[in-house]
Amino acid sequence: MATKNNDWKNRLGVLYSTNPDFRYETTEEEEEETLPNDRQRLRITLDKRHRNGKVVTLVTGFRGTAADLAALGKRLKTQCGVGGSAKDGEIIIQGDVQEKVKNILRKEGFKIP
Numbered sequence: 333m334a335t336k337n338n339d340w341k342n343r344l345g346v347l348y349s350t351n352p353d354f355r356y357e358t359t360e361e362e363e364e365e366t367l368p369n370d371r372q373r374l375r376i377t378l379d380k381r382h383r384n385g386k387v388v389t390l391v392t393g394f395r396g397t398a399a400d401l402a403a404l405g406k407r408l409k410t411q412c413g414v415g416g417s418a419k420d421g422e423i424i425i426q427g428d429v430q431e432k433v434k435n436i437l438r439k440e441g442f443k444i445p
Contacts, residue, residue, distance in 0.1 A: 366396025369441035376430055376437075376444065388416070389430050391423040391437075411436050 374393045380386060391408070394401050398419075405418025408425055412432050416425040425433060434444050 364395055364397070366400040370443065372396075373443050373445065374437060376433055378428060378430060386426070387428050389425040389428060389433055391425070391433060392421065394421055394423070408433055408436060 372393070372395060374391055377390045377392070379388055379390050391405075394404065401421065401423065402418045405416060405423040405425075408423060409416045412425060412427075412429045414426045414429060416423065418424070437444055
């Protein structure tokens with residue numbers, strides 16, 4: 333005899349409605365569509381706060397999906413030959429590579445103030 337998986341934890345968040353027009357709403361926010369490169373206004377700064385005195389290059393102001401941000405971050409890290417990360421709308425590149433990042437982004441058509 334097979335036993336049923338009747339764990340109440342598996343049913344958390346399950347909702348039943350008799351309303352035929354009911355639509356289940358999630359709390360996830362929709363990601364903003366990525367703007368074309370020529371409409372992006374990226375800011376490049378140096379930062380060493382909360383980084384144990386190490387300098388990083390910050391690229392902020394990106395408007396778009398997390399996947400596009402990660403792809404841009406990967407291209408910058410690869411072309412600069414350094415590590416870093418891309419999350420929460422900003423790209424962190426290890427070291428002082430401001431000029432290199434500016435040149436790469438300008439070649440790709442981004443607006444840099």
